[in-house]
Structure formats: structure tokens, C-alpha cells
Amino acid sequence: MIEAQVHQQLREFLRDCGDSSWPHHLTLARLVARALRLGRSALLQVGGLSAYQGDYRLSYLVALLLWPEPAVLVVPEVTQQRILMADLPRLQEKLGATKPIHVGDRWPDPAFRGLLITTPAAWLADRLGRGGHFPSQVPTLLDEVDHLETWLGDHLTAQLTRLDWDQLSLAYPHHRNLIRDTLVTLTYTAFQHPSNPYQCYLLDQEACGLLQNLYQTLVAEDERAAESMPLPWQRFWQQFAPPDHLLWVAVDHQSGQIALHCAPVDLAQCVADLWQQQPVVLIGASLDQDAKAEIFRQRLGLEDLTCLKFAPHRHHDLVNLYLPTHLPLPNTRQFQAMAYQEIRRLLVCAQPANRGLTLILVNDLPLKGQLAAALAGEFGSRVQVEPMQVGQNTILVSSWEFWHQHRLTLPVPTLLILATLPLPSLENPLVAGRVAFHKRRRQDWFRLYLFPTAMAEMQRAIAPLRATSGLVAILDTRIHYRSYGQQMLEALSPTATTRSLQPDWDAQTGV
Missing domain, CATH: 3.40.50 (Rossmann fold)
Known part of the structure; x- marks a missing residue:
């Protein structure tokens, strides 16, 4: 055989x-x-x-x-x-x-x-x-399917840019004014939203109504009008099914333009036939x-x-975890100052200047900038924010996404500091939209979405340090005080864990 x-x-x-x-x-x-x-x-x-x-x-x-x-x-x-x-x-x-x-x-x-x-x-x-x-x-063998949902999302997401609106006007010259007015109204409404770091907003019921009115007007004269639309518009209308699809507008403040996006939330329904082929x-x-x-x-x-x-090797895959318990929760005013002091202690006690790359992962944009500025004031040019090349003793402050994109080309950190757990933020409109979808279906949105997303992020981020038995510090005390914390720690095993930072930590761990 x-x-x-x-x-x-x-x-x-x-x-x-x-x-x-x-x-x-x-x-x-x-x-x-x-x-x-x-x-x-x-x-x-x-x-x-x-x-x-x-x-x-x-x-x-x-x-x-x-x-x-x-x-x-x-x-x-x-x-x-x-x-x-x-x-x-x-x-x-x-x-x-x-x-x-x-x-x-x-x-x-x-x-x-x-x-x-x-x-x-x-x-x-x-x-x-x-x-x-x-x-x-x-x-068919598919490798790296950790990214399968992203691949599917990219393929199934329909997008409309300013160029697509211009092409629609050319295709329907008799309705040019309606097309222009719809775009102007959507653009004006989008820029009235309070600014957020994600530069996107969910379309509300009124905006969806404008788009539905546009579609009905364009197809009213001819039953075949929908089939003769420019292809990007055909894709968009095929996906346009609120509230079970995510509908959002991305804004570009520099150009003053918007882009509409439409994507399904329930991927299982969209790919039901895929696995049968x-x-x-x-x-x-x-x-x-x-x-x-x-x-x-x-x-x-x-x-x-x-x-x-496959079970990880108990010794070869081991990573050292430092889990302080004395820090406040990330959503408190005291967190930033105390997190900075803890990072400083780690850099002094566990990471002398000649011992390799330090990586600090922060997804919160204001917090990332503030931590980087404070660290640069003390450690100088060693501190860099998302550079493409780093030195052996660099203190790299970056988002989780940046690390995932460049971890194969950057050196393996000897010290990795997770300022907060990578749970998707409900302040992100797209995350809020997905959570609302699960709530409408009375599903456990934390178990089905937030938790597995965070665990996948953590496993990917920590993986390179397993080869060197590096040190990972998790400053987010929710890992101690929330019911899901123990599940996270179990998923990260094998680990050697301590909750106190000793002056001779680097000598004890070999970091």
C-alpha cells in the first residue's frame, strides 16, 4: 500500500x-x-x-x-x-x-x-x-489553513471605489444625477462619524436604504439591467444582504474618498459546496x-x-512565561504607567543590551505610540516602531499584524512582551458587526469568535521563541482574573511559568 x-x-x-x-x-x-x-x-x-x-x-x-x-x-x-x-x-x-x-x-x-x-x-x-x-x-492538500478564513474573506468581499462609481455613471447615463447624489450623501455621512483608529464604519439602515433605492431605480427599466452592470457592482449586489452580511465604509481622510465593502459573516454557508467537490x-x-x-x-x-x-514536544517546544499579577487591568487609567514600569524592569533585569531583540506587541495605537515614546526617552535609538530591519539589541514596538507578516525575516526575539491579550476589540466596527451577527443568532460570540481568534494570534506570535526557550511576558492580568485565562495558559503549554521577576531571571532561564 x-x-x-x-x-x-x-x-x-x-x-x-x-x-x-x-x-x-x-x-x-x-x-x-x-x-x-x-x-x-x-x-x-x-x-x-x-x-x-x-x-x-x-x-x-x-x-x-x-x-x-x-x-x-x-x-x-x-x-x-x-x-x-x-x-x-x-x-x-x-x-x-x-x-x-x-x-x-x-x-x-x-x-x-x-x-x-x-x-x-x-x-x-x-x-x-x-x-x-x-x-x-x-x-487536494491545503497547507497553512490557519489563514483559510482570511483567504475566504478576501475572495468573498466585494468592494466599490470611486472608479466603480464613475463606471456606473457611464453605464447608466440617464441616472447620473442619482448615482452622484447617492455617492455624495454616503461620503458626507461617512465623514461625520467620530474618527477611529480603524478608519471604517458600519453602514447604518439609512445608508443601506440609499443603496437599495439606487439598485431598484437602475433595474426598474429593464429586467436584464442587473446583469449588464459593471462586474464590481454585480459582485456587490450579490453580497448585499443586510443584516447577515457585514456592510462597511472605509474612509481616506487624505483624499476625501470612501470605499464600500460587503462581506458575508457566515463563511460556513458560503463554502458548503466547496468541500464536496x-x-x-x-x-x-x-x-x-x-x-x-x-x-x-x-x-x-x-x-x-x-x-x-500532534502533541508538542515537552522539552523542545517549551517556552518561559512570566505572568505578573500585580498590574491593573488594561481598561484602567493606571495600566499604561504601570505597564511601562514593568517593561522597564524586564529590559533591565531580563534583557541586558547585548542579549538580542526585544519585541513588544501592542495593538492599541495610542498606547503603542505612548509606550514607544516613553521607552525612547530612556533607551534612545534602540527603540524602533515597526522597522523593516533591526539590530541585535533593538527594542521593537509593533502591532501583532506587523510581527505576523515579518516574523520569518526578523530575528527571533529573546524577550517577547505582550502588553495586552489580542482579543479583537469591540471598538473595531468590523468586530462589533461580527459580534452583533452572533448575538442575533443567540450564539456564544466569545467562544465562537473572540477566544479562538485571540488564541490563534498568541500561538503564532509565540511560536518562534519555542525553538530557543525564549521568555514571554504577558502583562494583561485578565489571564489571571477571567474565566478564559486558564484555558489560554493550557493552550500555550508546554511552558515554564513564574509570577515574580527575579534579578537573576536571565541566568535561571538561560534567556
Whole structure:
């Protein structure tokens, strides 16, 4: 059977190369081979450190290369480059594999029986748009599905810019005045909102009414008018379904222009047919606390799957946690001053100037700027806010998003300070809109949305430090005093935890 062949070939490869310490290579390879043979879908969680290092990919690549039938591999372009430039040449040389490999956004030929490597954007556009560029029922492996909701959101979000309004006026010259007046009213209303850091606002009932009136007027004269609209407008009207879709306006204060956005909240309903078109193997880092990934599957409409969550190595994946209990809660006036003093203590006691990068993650924009300014006043040019290049002793202050985007190119911090937990803020209009959606359905919005989002952020942020047993300090005392705090700590294991900062901390931990 293919499982035995994959097991034997991978074991010999690992024995000859000996450059990977991940203990689950053979199990992952057998599971992928079994899924290919049976045509049964699977969901596999490989863990944060393994996902960061990427070694696990060798396992599924061996299975895909030795599988005698056609298959599709869906990975982001950055990962494609690593696979094409490093992983595949090594495996092909050692295994003597001759399976054809093609990279592109469509199936190369009806008779093709090799491996097609494509991007999430190309694959989702075809599968959800019924493009027919990929044959049905071809086994498909999707890697890095921690980002699957983002990929789907990007594909399913309809957007209208000023250019789209101009094109609509050209398509409907008799209604140019109505189109112009609607845009002017929406723009004026958007700029009347109090400014927020997110530069976006949910469309209210009155704004939705203006858009509905515009649509009804344009299609009233001709039943086919909706089909002859410019494509961006067709996409927008297809998604325009308040209140079950998020409708928001993004404002650009510099240009004085707006952009309308419309996106579904319930992704499971939108992708219900996607998983029926072919067997899929989904691989991610830490998709859910539960091995069966019930919440992740519920959010994405995944039903009958083989699920497995690989256990982290008790020693190799360990990270040091410092969890002070004396700080006030983040929503109090005292938090900023005391958080600064705690960060200063950490920099002095646990991070001498010659001991590597310090990373301070702060999503709150005012707090980020204030902390950076205060630290720069004491530590000088060592303090930088989201630079593309850093020195060995830099104190880097950044958002969580910046760290996620650049963690593969920046040095691994020896000290990571989480000023607050990355729970999505209800002050963000898009977060508030999603929460309102769950409330209307009487669903547990914290368990289904806020908590899993925060845990995914934390696991990704901390993963690089697991390879070096680095120090992570969490200054948000909600991790002690809220019911979800213990769940977060359990999800972050294995850890070595302390609640007091000793003068010789760096000597004790080896940080």
C-alpha cells in the first residue's frame, strides 16, 4: 500500500539527512497517504513551532510525490518558493521521484497525472466561482489553513471605489444625477462619524436604504439591467444582504474618498459546496484547542473529517512565561504607567543590551505610540516602531499584524512582551458587526469568535521563541482574573511559568 511505501521512503530520507527533530514526520506522511488512497478528507494540526519552522512539509511532499495519481497542492506563494527551491529538489534527488510537477492557476492538460501547485486565491476563485480550471474529485492538500478564513474573506468581499462609481455613471447615463447624489450623501455621512483608529464604519439602515433605492431605480427599466452592470457592482449586489452580511465604509481622510465593502459573516454557508467537490487534506498550526477542531470546523462548514492534533514536544517546544499579577487591568487609567514600569524592569533585569531583540506587541495605537515614546526617552535609538530591519539589541514596538507578516525575516526575539491579550476589540466596527451577527443568532460570540481568534494570534506570535526557550511576558492580568485565562495558559503549554521577576531571571532561564 501507498502508506507503507511512503513510510519506508521517508524514514530512509530522514535517516540520511538527519536535519529535522520533529517527531511526527512518519505519522503525518502515513495519514496524508491514507487520505489520498481512500479519498477521505482530513484535518491535521502540526503545532506552532513546527509550522514556523516548516519541516513538516517534507512529510506530505513525500506522500504527494509517491502517490501515482494526480493531486493538487494549495500553498501561498512564499511557501511555494521554499518548496520549489529547497524541499522538492532534495526529495526528488533522494527518492528518485519522476512525478510531473506543474505550477499554475489551472489544470495543464486533461491527461495530466502529476502534481499541480497553485495559490489559495487561484484555487478558491475557481472552486467557488465554478471556473472549471481544476477537475473535480482530484485530492487536494491545503497547507497553512490557519489563514483559510482570511483567504475566504478576501475572495468573498466585494468592494466599490470611486472608479466603480464613475463606471456606473457611464453605464447608466440617464441616472447620473442619482448615482452622484447617492455617492455624495454616503461620503458626507461617512465623514461625520467620530474618527477611529480603524478608519471604517458600519453602514447604518439609512445608508443601506440609499443603496437599495439606487439598485431598484437602475433595474426598474429593464429586467436584464442587473446583469449588464459593471462586474464590481454585480459582485456587490450579490453580497448585499443586510443584516447577515457585514456592510462597511472605509474612509481616506487624505483624499476625501470612501470605499464600500460587503462581506458575508457566515463563511460556513458560503463554502458548503466547496468541500464536496474533492477530498481535501487541511494542515495548519494550531487551529483549535480541541483535537477534533469543532469550532474551526463549525465556522468553515467542515463536516466528516479525520482529525488529529500532534502533541508538542515537552522539552523542545517549551517556552518561559512570566505572568505578573500585580498590574491593573488594561481598561484602567493606571495600566499604561504601570505597564511601562514593568517593561522597564524586564529590559533591565531580563534583557541586558547585548542579549538580542526585544519585541513588544501592542495593538492599541495610542498606547503603542505612548509606550514607544516613553521607552525612547530612556533607551534612545534602540527603540524602533515597526522597522523593516533591526539590530541585535533593538527594542521593537509593533502591532501583532506587523510581527505576523515579518516574523520569518526578523530575528527571533529573546524577550517577547505582550502588553495586552489580542482579543479583537469591540471598538473595531468590523468586530462589533461580527459580534452583533452572533448575538442575533443567540450564539456564544466569545467562544465562537473572540477566544479562538485571540488564541490563534498568541500561538503564532509565540511560536518562534519555542525553538530557543525564549521568555514571554504577558502583562494583561485578565489571564489571571477571567474565566478564559486558564484555558489560554493550557493552550500555550508546554511552558515554564513564574509570577515574580527575579534579578537573576536571565541566568535561571538561560534567556
